[in-house]
Amino acid sequence: METAYAKYFNTKYEKRGHLLQGVFRAVPVKTDPQLLYLSAYIHRNPRGLPQWKNKELEYPWSSYQDYAKKNRWGELLVPDIVLNQFSTTQSYQDFVETSTAKRQYKDNADLYIE
Numbered sequence: 001m002e003t004a005y006a007k008y009f010n011t012k013y014e015k016r017g018h019l020l021q022g023v024f025r026a027v028p029v030k031t032d033p034q035l036l037y038l039s040a041y042i043h044r045n046p047r048g049l050p051q052w053k054n055k056e057l058e059y060p061w062s063s064y065q066d067y068a069k070k071n072r073w074g075e076l077l078v079p080d081i082v083l084n085q086f087s088t089t090q091s092y093q094d095f096v097e098t099s100t101a102k103r104q105y106k107d108n109a110d111l112y113i114e
Helices: 001-013 030-046 066-067 089-097 100-107
Strands: none
Touching: 001 100, 030 066, 066 089
């Protein structure tokens, strides 16, 4: 299916190569600050959608509510590696929702995807 769709998309829009070529990149997570930044970065993604701006915690396709409130997934999701670095889940929520994540990112910019 992916190959057929990529061919269709490339033909229609006069593109070449992989459909997601150049958009995504894998980076090994080597430090706790990097892990925290990436977690906040992912959980902040809905901000880019007008209907979810400042409502990231309600976004149904994110695990953010499982980190900040109640884990709906049980053993399938183990947020402890992130949450154990904060005194409370509210502290994690504050980290995600404030510019703290951005400031820490700037200090370690060479470790991140952007």
